[in-house]
Amino acid sequence: MLTDRQLLIFQVIVDDFIQTAQPVGSRTLSKKEEISFSSATIRNEMADLEELGFIEKTHTSSGRIPSEKGYRYYVDHLLSPQKLNQHDIFKVKSIFAERIYELEKIVQRSAKILSELTNYTSIVLGPAVRDNKLKKIQIVPLNKETAIAIIITDTGHVENRMFHLPENIDAGDLEKVVNILNDRLAGAPIESLNNKLYKEVAVLLRQHINNYDFMLHSIADTIQISAYEKLFFGGKTNMLSQPEFHDIEKVKNLMNMIEQEKGIYDLIRKNKAGINIKIGRENNNSAMENCSLITASYSIGTEQLGTIAILGPTRMEYSRVISLLDYISADLSAVLSKLYQNG
Amino acid sequence: MLTDRQLLIFQVIVDDFIQTAQPVGSRTLSKKEEISFSSATIRNEMADLEELGFIEKTHTSSGRIPSEKGYRYYVDHLLSPQKLNQHDIFKVKSIFAERIYELEKIVQRSAKILSELTNYTSIVLGPAVRDNKLKKIQIVPLNKETAIAIIITDTGHVENRMFHLPENIDAGDLEKVVNILNDRLAGAPIESLNNKLYKEVAVLLRQHINNYDFMLHSIADTIQISAYEKLFFGGKTNMLSQPEFHDIEKVKNLMNMIEQEKGIYDLIRKNKAGINIKIGRENNNSAMENCSLITASYSIGTEQLGTIAILGPTRMEYSRVISLLDYISADLSAVLSKLYQNG
DNA sequence: ATTAGCACTCGTGAACAAAGAGTGCTAACA
DNA sequence: TGTTAGCACTCTTTGTTCACGAGTGCTAAT
Numbered sequence: 001m002l003t004d005r006q007l008l009i010f011q012v013i014v015d016d017f018i019q020t021a022q023p024v025g026s027r028t029l030s031k032k033e034e035i036s037f038s039s040a041t042i043r044n045e046m047a048d049l050e051e052l053g054f055i056e057k058t059h060t061s062s063g064r065i066p067s068e069k070g071y072r073y074y075v076d077h078l079l080s081p082q083k084l085n086q087h088d089i090f091k092v093k094s095i096f097a098e099r100i101y102e103l104e105k106i107v108q109r110s111a112k113i114l115s116e117l118t119n120y121t122s123i124v125l126g127p128a129v130r131d132n133k134l135k136k137i138q139i140v141p142l143n144k145e146t147a148i149a150i151i152i153t154d155t156g157h158v159e160n161r162m163f164h165l166p167e168n169i170d171a172g173d174l175e176k177v178v179n180i181l182n183d184r185l186a187g188a189p190i191e192s193l194n195n196k197l198y199k200e201v202a203v204l205l206r207q208h209i210n211n212y213d214f215m216l217h218s219i220a221d222t223i224q225i226s227a228y229e230k231l232f233f234g235g236k237t238n239m240l241s242q243p244e245f246h247d248i249e250k251v252k253n254l255m256n257m258i259e260q261e262k263g264i265y266d267l268i269r270k271n272k273a274g275i276n277i278k279i280g281r282e283n284n285n286s287a288m289e290n291c292s293l294i295t296a297s298y299s300i301g302t303e304q305l306g307t308i309a310i311l312g313p314t315r316m317e318y319s320r321v322i323s324l325l326d327y328i329s330a331d332l333s334a335v336l337s338k339l340y341q342n343g
Numbered sequence: 344m345l346t347d348r349q350l351l352i353f354q355v356i357v358d359d360f361i362q363t364a365q366p367v368g369s370r371t372l373s374k375k376e377e378i379s380f381s382s383a384t385i386r387n388e389m390a391d392l393e394e395l396g397f398i399e400k401t402h403t404s405s406g407r408i409p410s411e412k413g414y415r416y417y418v419d420h421l422l423s424p425q426k427l428n429q430h431d432i433f434k435v436k437s438i439f440a441e442r443i444y445e446l447e448k449i450v451q452r453s454a455k456i457l458s459e460l461t462n463y464t465s466i467v468l469g470p471a472v473r474d475n476k477l478k479k480i481q482i483v484p485l486n487k488e489t490a491i492a493i494i495i496t497d498t499g500h501v502e503n504r505m506f507h508l509p510e511n512i513d514a515g516d517l518e519k520v521v522n523i524l525n526d527r528l529a530g531a532p533i534e535s536l537n538n539k540l541y542k543e544v545a546v547l548l549r550q551h552i553n554n555y556d557f558m559l560h561s562i563a564d565t566i567q568i569s570a571y572e573k574l575f576f577g578g579k580t581n582m583l584s585q586p587e588f589h590d591i592e593k594v595k596n597l598m599n600m601i602e603q604e605k606g607i608y609d610l611i612r613k614n615k616a617g618i619n620i621k622i623g624r625e626n627n628n629s630a631m632e633n634c635s636l637i638t639a640s641y642s643i644g645t646e647q648l649g650t651i652a653i654l655g656p657t658r659m660e661y662s663r664v665i666s667l668l669d670y671i672s673a674d675l676s677a678v679l680s681k682l683y684q685n686g
Numbered sequence: 687a688t689t690a691g692c693a694c695t696c697g698t699g700a701a702c703a704a705a706g707a708g709t710g711c712t713a714a715c716a
Numbered sequence: 717t718g719t720t721a722g723c724a725c726t727c728t729t730t731g732t733t734c735a736c737g738a739g740t741g742c743t744a745a746t
Contacts, residue, residue, distance in 0.1 A: 025708050038720050043709065061708045061726045101489055101505035136483050140495050146444055148499050152483050156491050160501040162444035237598040246591055248583060255580040368739050383689050386740065404695045404739045689746075695739085702733085709726075715719080 002052075007078070008034065009045050010054055014066045014074045018315050021243045023063030068280040068314065071292070075277050075318055082319040084327060091117055092328055096335050103127050103155055103336065108232045110308060110332055115235025118321055120312035121258070125268050126230035127305045129157050130191045137181045137219075139174055141165065147174070149222040153190060155340050163218035166211035173209050180204050181219070193223045229306060231261055231268075244290050244313045253287040263287070268307050271295045275322055280314045292316050296329040300337045308332065345395075350421070351377065352388050353397055357409045357417045361658050364586045366406030411623040411657065414635070418620050418661055425662040427670060434460055435671055439678050446470050446498055446679065451575045453651060453675055458578025461664055463655035464601070468611050469573035470648045472500050473534045480524045480562075482517055484508065490517070492565040496533060498683050506561035509554035516552050523547050524562070536566045572649060574604055574611075587633050587656045596630040606630070611650050614638045618665055623657045635659050639672040643680045651675070 002010070012032055016024045026039040026046060035042070046064055049055045054070035057063075066074065084092075095109045107124050114122035132153035141147040142162075150160045165174075184201050185193055197220055205212040236258060245251050257263040267283055276295045283293055294316075295309040308329055310321050345353070355375055359367045369382035369389060378385070389407055392398045397413035400406075409417065427435075438452045450467050457465035475496035484490040485505075493503045508517075527544050528536055540563055548555040579601060588594050600606040610626055619638045626636055637659075638652040651672055653664050 023708090027708075039708095040710095040720050040722090041718085043711095044719090047710075057709085059727055061710095062728080063708065099507075101507070135485060138481060138483075138493075140479050140481075142478060142497065142499050146499070148495060148501065150481075150493060150495075150501060152491060152493075154485065156485055156489070156505045158491065158493060158501065158503040162499045164442075164444070237595060237602055240591060240595045240598065248589055248591070248594070251591070251594070252580060252583045255583065259580055366739090370739075381689050382739095383691090383741095384687090386742095387688090390741075400740085402696055402739095404741095405697080406739065687746105689744100691744085692742090694741085697738090698736085700734085700736105702731100704729100704731085706729080707727090710724095712721105712723090714721080716717100 002049075005037075006045050006049055009042060010049055010066075010070070011074070011078050013046075013049075013055060013064055014070065014078070017065050018317055021315060023058055023065050025063035028063070066315075068282070071279045071314055071318075072282075075279070079319055079322070081326075082323045084323055088117055088324065089327075092324075092331060095328075096331070101156065101339065103157065103340070104230070104232075106332070106335070107306065107308075110328060111232045111234035113234075114308065114310065114324065114328060115233075115238060117324055118310055118312070118317070119235070119238050119241065120310050120316065120321070121236055121238050122234040123264060123268060123309045123311060124232040124234075125265075125307040125309070126232060127155065127157070128229050129153060129155075129159070130189070130229075131303060132157060132190050133187050134185050134190060134193060136186065137178060139178050141171070141174060149219060151190075151222065159222070161222040163222065164214075166214040169209075169211065169215075176208050177205065177215060180208070190223070194220055197223065229265075229269075231265060233258065239311075239313075242313050244315065250290065254291070257285070257287040267293060268295055268309055271297070271307060273297045273299075273304055275325060277318070277322075290314055292318075294318070294321050294325060296325040298329045298332040298336065300333065301341050305333075305336065345392075348380075349388050349392055352385060353392055353409075353413070354417070354421050356389075356392075356398060356407055357413065357421070360408050361660055364658060366401055366408050368406035371406070409658075411625070414622045414657055414661075415625075418622070422662055422665070424669075425666045427666055431460055431667065432670075435667075435674060438671075439674070444499065444682065446500065446683070447573070447575075449675070449678070450649065450651075453671060454575045454577035456577075457651065457653065457667065457671060458576075458581060460667055461653055461655070461660070462578070462581050462584070463653050463659065463664070464579055464581050465577040466607060466611060466652045466654060467575040467577075468608075468650040468652070469575060470498065470500070471572050472496060472498075472502070473532070474646060475500060475533050476530050477528050477533060477536060479529065480521060482521050484514070484517060492562060494533075494565065502565070504565040506565065507557075509557040512552075512554065512558075519551050520548065520558060523551070533566070537563055540566065572608075572612075574608060576601065582654075582656075585656050587658065593633065597634070600628070600630040610636060611638055611652055614640070614650060616640045616642075616647055618668060620661070620665075633657055635661075637661070637664050637668060639668040641672045641675040641679065643676070643683050648676075648679065 012029060012034060013024050026042040029035055029042050030039040053067055054073060055064040056067045058065060091113055095113050100106055104126060107126055111122045111124040132155050135152045135154050138150045139147050145165055146162055147165050148160055148162050150158060152158050180201060185196060188196055202216060205216060239245050239254060240251060263285060267285065274297065278293045280289060280292065290313055291311055292314045293309060293311050295307050297304050297307050299305050308325060310325060355372060355377060356367050369385040372378055372385050373382040396410055397416060398407040399410045401408065434456055438456050443449055447469060450469055454465045454467040475498050478495045478497045481493045482490050488508055489505055490508050491503055491505050493501060495501050523544060528539060531539055545559055548559060582588050582597060583594060606628060621636045623632055633656055634654055635657045636652060636654050638650050640647050640650050642648050651668060653668060
């Protein structure tokens with residue numbers, strides 16, 4: 001295993017590189033306060049650290065930079081949680097300062113603040129509507145041919161979709177449909193609606209309405225949209241200021257992935273509760289080669305709701321970002337629980 | 344004024360530069376089919392064109408590139424509308440191929456297709472809800488303290504907002520409020536709602552409901568959101584492939600503006616009906632120095648609804664972009680009119 | 687009026703040198 | 717035996733020079 005001195009040197013290398021983005025050499029290290037031995041000694045230790053795979057050179061006679069394995073070790077063993085300062089805390093609190101009740105808005109604000117505090121790109125996976133319970137379904141006819149179906153969940157999420165009305169349906173029929181739907185489906189988890197719709201509601205509709213199956217499909221369609229969680233971003237352009245992204249090709253790759261959303265969604269979706277850290281190629285995504293992704297989950301009560309994440313260069317201020325994510329996700333969970341639990 | 348020969352030379356310069364992004368010299372020009380005089384002659388003419396401000400050099404002995412004034416002249420006098428090919432038309436038609444009824448979705452698809460066809464960034468200013476008429480207001484209580492207000496317009500736009508309920512309000516009261524609101528406001532333009540709310544509805548509410556003015560403000564708030572049009576983008580990263588944006592600083596400026604939306608909104612909002620072209624500094628925006636913005640409006644019947652635009656480098660394929668915008672905006676208007684007029 | 691010819695300018699890319707930052711290794715030291 | 721000073725070596729960076737090519741403007745001939 002690593003000696004104490006190796007650990008110290010390694011830690012200083014990582015900390016310095018995170019700050020300067022420059023390979024750090026033995027001379028630079030020997031001048032640091034924490035370090036009291038000569039550059040030659042450091043060179044020997046660095047050779048060992050390199051052999052172990054924790055650091056690498058960019059060319060034969062360059063200083064060293066942490067390898068992905070190095071970052072992984074750093075994150076797993078050396079990280080000391082950073083205490084947030086007054087200003088950070090104030091900014092985080094400001095997310096909830098205004099009286100906002102919509103879940104989505106709160107989450108969106110969180111993304112914005114998070115990106116401002118870190119200067120990285122923040123990503124928030126919106127509340128999963130899947131587990132929400134249906135509060136109410138409404139259908140509002142716009143004209144003879146089209147109507148709009150509106151679904152309201154217990155957390156106040158509203159989803160709507162237009163659809164074609166079957167011919168010859170009258171207002172009374174429509175009201176009947178709505179009543180049946182609410183009767184049978186209110187309180188059921190959104191996820192289960194489709195199933196219930198076809199199993200329980202279909203029979204009832206058939207008894208009361210002509211042309212019932214046209215309606216049925218339209219309603220099923222409407223319900224389905226809700227299944228996907230929304231992604232919110234903050235500071236999409238922050239990465240452009242990072243020196244590792246002076247290369248347009250890298251920028252293009254990354255931005256393309258961000259714009260497509262699908263890739264990001266996959267990366268963020270599958271994470272477990274709590275803090276997760278994926279470094280560089282651990283993300284299994286070529287556009288993320290020089291990036292790390294740190295995610296944290298937020299919840300209402302014990303029910304995991306969504307994910308909040310930071311995308312930055314592998315040379316990221318892990319300590320600060322983790323502290324921030326920890327703090328924000330806890331705050332977010334607390335506020336949301338207070339607002340929505342057993343409402 | 345310009346002689347025919349100067350015009351010819353100028354046109355060929357612009358066309359060539361638009362295609363290659365390289366300054367074009369007299370030798371290159373003399374080899375073109377359209378041009379039958381020697382490079383020396385061309386040099387003389389170019390000197391004149393430069394004196395007139397239509398073209399410029401990048402350095403003393405470079406070829407020429409069109410100036411902003413040059414592009415302006417080109418656009419105003421030399422542009423021949425390009426005939427769209429089969430593939431383009433097919434793609435445009437595909438916007439409306441699926442049965443979509445939501446205005447916003449159609450508009451969003453248009454943005455996507457437009458950016459794919461041009462390889463530039465497309466921007467669509469969504470339908471102005473301001474002129475929509477109110478179809479229905481609904482209020483759904485979520486729990487004792489909060490309720491959600493939902494506004495539906497005659498075009499099927501749905502806007503919703505959560506608000507705090509006053510203490511001690513019961514379901515009956517709420518129903519009364521909703522009835523009054525729909526009674527008095529249905530059919531009124533969204534723009535006028537606020538006014539009407541305070542002038543006509545307030546009195547009625549006072550007669551029937553305790554604590555009415557808390558409700559009043561909440562509802563007024565909800566109504567207000569609808570006033571801003573939404574922006575949709577397509578191909579945000581396309582600009583990264585343009586050679587003029589190999590400079591990270593320029594990219595950063597432009598992307599920042601796009602991310603903030605406010606700047607774009609201002610640029611697009613104030614345009615007149617039909618096609619508008621703003622070249623480089625005509626946009627009055629430092630981030631747009633190397634960009635041109637072409638906008639077209641779309642409408643339902645005679646009522647202007649929104650704007651559809653292309654953001655590209657000043658060295659843009661004006662002819663093609665204009666033809667496309669013209670075609671799409673006409674199609675869009677036609678389809679929307681059919682769907683929503685006198686619904 | 688047009689064009690051939692020529693001198694001149696500027697950007698580009700290659701080749702080269704000097705400086706600086708860093709390394710690895712060896713030998714001396716405590 | 718662990719530490720360090722010293723040195724040769726490597727590689728990047730920066731600046732300089734040079735030759736080349738693309739282009740121009742001007743003059744003189746057609």
